[in-house]
Amino acid sequence: MAASTTPKSCFEKVLSPPPPFLISQRAQGTLAFPTFSSQLADQLFNNLYDRDSNPKGVVQLALSINQLMEEEVLARVNQGHTLTLTPQHQYYNNSSGLLELRTALANFLTRHHKPSQAISPDNLIVMNGVTACFDALSHALCDPGDVVLTPTPVYARVYTNFRDRSGATVVPLPCPETDNFALQEGAMESLIKKHMEGGQRVRVCVLLHPHNPLGRIYSTQELQNILKLCAQYQIHVVIDEIYAFSVHDESTEFNSVLGMESVPDPDRTHVLWGFSKDFALPGFRIGVIHTTNPWVLSCLRTLSHYHSSPPLTQHAAATLLNDVEWCDDFYIPTNKERLAASYKKARECLEACGAKVHRSVAGIFLWVNFQAFLDECTEQCEIDLFMAFLKGGVCILPGQKLYCAHPGWYRIVYSARDDVLEEGLARIQAVLSQWKKNKKSETT
Structure with a gap:
């Protein structure tokens, strides 16, 4: 079959260059x-x-x-006063997340991931989706030209989220087809050294756990090895756990980084989660960042003014998580x-x-x-x-x-x-x- 002339970017809209100074x-x-x-x-x-x-x-x-x-989700969201507007939701609120929702999230993540110490609402920042969380973290962690590593294949917006506004350079770590797309720690360290020796600062490693598109889960030992390697080179690790509650294999148990007794470098370990996938509510626009780094938290609270989520949907999301019988036992x-x-x-x-x-x-x-x-x-x-x-x-x-x-x-x-x-x-x-x-x- 002869190859067609279809361009690779077959949906790209080709625009002529803008006149000088019309846009930035x-x-x-x-x-x-x-x-x-x-x-x-x-x-x-x-x-x-x-x-x-x-x-x-x-x-x-x-x-x-x-x-x-x-x-089932529509029925529960439309039940009772879940989406009833009150004066609390009508006016300005804490842009980094209602205490109601941050408390519900902390309790939800604690009861499922079972950390040795309960997760604190003060370590959670709520934004309008995990994409917004990535964008805010890229601002807080990266300077233009900094290197962000991520194993590939990978959810494509990882590139956009770190490149578009912070100007970081996202570098792929290709996982070989011949090894079932496994992440090879030796190859990762070689890639880190290569860019450092070339004068670049390797700033962030992004992990999708569970993985998109591979649908795999890293073992606790694999996660610890990656975290130790990044700690050795002072690299932040951003772990996207947006599919944490969509593990469909009965023999597999999800091991969240939030459930680890300790991580090698807590100030450089940041975990994301959201309602879009596990709770089938992408329209709610709610994502959350967990970090214990006080400077990152302070920066994210400031950035949340640009990424806040509507109080009414935050209240509805908190209602779902607090309904343990519906959330944990049924949904x-x-x-x-x-x-x-x-x-x-x-x-x-x-x-x-x-x-x-x-x-x-x-x-x-x-x-x-x-x-x-x-x-x-x-x-x-x-x-x-x-x-x-x-x-x-x-x-x-x-x-x-x-x-x-x-x-x-x-x-x-x-x-x-x-x-x-x-x-x-x-x-x-x-x-x-x-x-x-x-x-x-x-x-x-």
Whole structure:
């Protein structure tokens, strides 16, 4: 099959250079670094599949949304006075988070992660989403040109969040396909030394735990080794635990950094969490940073004026966490059960098509290898197949947009509603079947 001329950045809007001084150099840098997932959303949100109202629309299996508990979450949020506006919510509040929510978060994280000492609300900063938390931490920790390391493949906004406004340089640590994408500590130390010897300051290491898109969890020993290595070189570690309560494998227990008895360098260890994924509430715009560093806390409290979350949604979120019977006894275990069932259904379907699926224990993604369907393992061939899926009415995410060093991998969200997932899997099957026929006809 001949390679198409589709450009790699097939959704990028090409703008002519702005007239001198019309916008800032920072703004020009932002325009020059578009986010692929945002471009997908702009292109597809007005034509999403709906079984009744838009059956020919595109099935969206690229954006990270969990719809499996949609009805249950809506029912609980709309119950009683959860979203009733009161004078407390009508006026200005603490921009770094209502004490009500920070206390509920501290209690929630303490009872689930079981640290030796209870988490303090004073060490929590609430902002309008984990993306905002990343942006604020990049401001607090990085100067322009500082190096931020992260294992790849990785959630692509890690690059945007540290580069866009703080001007840090995000450097990938490619995890080899041949080693099941494991993080190699020796390679990480070599990369640190390389940049330090080149005169750069390695400032931050970003870990996604559970991982996006791999769906893996680091062992306690792996985490300790990474934290010790970063402490040795005085590197901050930012751990994004946004899928901490979406571990769907019954034999796997999540080991939060917040539950460790001690960390090598507490002043350089910062943990993120939010409501978007585990509680299927991205519209609430609530993320949280845990840090014990007093200077970072002080800076974040100041920055929270730019990243505050609405008091009414904070109150609603606190209500969910404080309802232990609903939250701990019903919601979290039921969500995990549904994730496990959906993961199993999607994995079995894709493997029946001839794809290889990376084993996942957490999160809402399948990390899928379609290399067997490509003429060549190149980025362009990967995009060609992505465009074929899109033409066939289903959208998934090509691995190159997650900085994967090995073409042919794709991320597929399996936490869609049952009817949406089934339709999406059927369309993937149809595209792959037609793709095989086209390849066969070209070789005969």
